[in-house]
Amino acid sequence: MLLSGVGRARWTPNDYASLAREGYQKNAVAYRCIRMIAEAAASAPFAVFVEGVRDEAHPLARLIRRPNPEQSGAELMEAVYGALQVSGNAWVEAVGDEVPEELWALRSDRVKVVPGRSGWPEAWEYCVDGRSARIGRAADGWAPVMQLKLWHPLDDWYGLSPLEAAAQGVDAHNAAGAWNKALLDNAARPSGALVYGAQKGERLTDGQFEALKDQLSSAYSGTENAGRPILLEGGMDWKPLSLTPAEMDFVAGKHAAAREIALAFGVPPQLLGIPGDATYANYREANTAFWRQTIAPLVRKAAGAMTGWLEGRFPGCEVRADLEAVPALQPERDALWARLEAASFLTDEERRRMAGVEG
Structure with a gap:
């Protein structure tokens, strides 16, 4: 992700x-x-x-x-x-x-190529839970394993x-989905700021600060608490924050x-x-x-x-x-038959061959 x-x-x-x-x-x-x-x-x-x-x-x-x-x-x-x-x-x-x-x-x-002296596969190993079985070529050189692969510019095997x-x-798509989920969990906004407006330079103690964070997390965060009014003590002020439409447009x-x-x-x-x-x-x-x-x-x-x-x-x-x-290719097949039918200069045998019909 x-x-x-x-x-x-x-x-x-x-x-x-x-x-x-x-x-x-x-x-x-x-x-x-x-x-x-x-x-x-x-x-x-x-x-x-x-x-x-x-x-x-x-x-x-x-x-x-x-x-x-x-x-x-x-x-x-x-x-x-x-x-x-x-x-x-x-x-x-x-x-x-x-x-x-x-x-x-x-x-x-689970399949690993075992290269020979020439650098090409001479056997294959099939590994499961730490155990492996070796699959070798037959006496006449025939391979009992077929590999179908898509071309890789940096790998021979x-x-x-x-x-x-x-x-x-894929990562970007997954990350956008995870971010949207997080926004939904937090009512589509980065919550807000709780401001302590005490006078004369007073500030919360560490214990008061942690207790306040725990209370906000348990009582006011999450989808089950979305829209729930917050109860503040004297000297406290809630400043809501929001995302801009551009920030929220992940679609x-x-x-x-x-x-x-x-x-x-x-x-x-x-x-x-x-x-x-x-x-x-x-x-x-x-x-x-x-x-x-x-x-x-x-x-x-x-x-x-x-x-x-x-x-x-x-x-x-x-x-x-x-x-x-294949039904999806039938319209093209019908068009081919129509063209062959209209090609009067072709023999029946030539039409059959071009249409891929035996006999």
């Missing part, structure tokens, strides 16, 4: 636990961005193609649909995409003797997450921080209900842009990583993202 102290700001550390706690658990904007991306991307199914032909009955297709006894394919990929947004890394372990029989998502903060890039916006600051968070994740602010952004003409265009610019590249990247990883155990197979099944 952003704290002021000696003229400098203090920011949340960029470790996984701090980012997950301050960003995902405590910040509604970052939480919603991560949920939107993970759920939307997981809703785009994968299809398995063998030698260019779609095969729903292939063992790899069945494995992707039901990767383990506890999760469906969508649930597994939702965990993968969510981890990618929080930590910049997502890990999937294949379990089986000769060919993978189960796929499991591993928690990002681990990725850079959108949440880390948005950390300062604009929170919206600016929220837009910064949304920008880092690639989520149009309009989809989050943040006012002040007229970048898109309407909600439908914002949603289409979200799918085209954020979700589609992410899903294609995951499909390509799955292909490169599992092809060593399922030769000739390719995993593709079935974006044709």
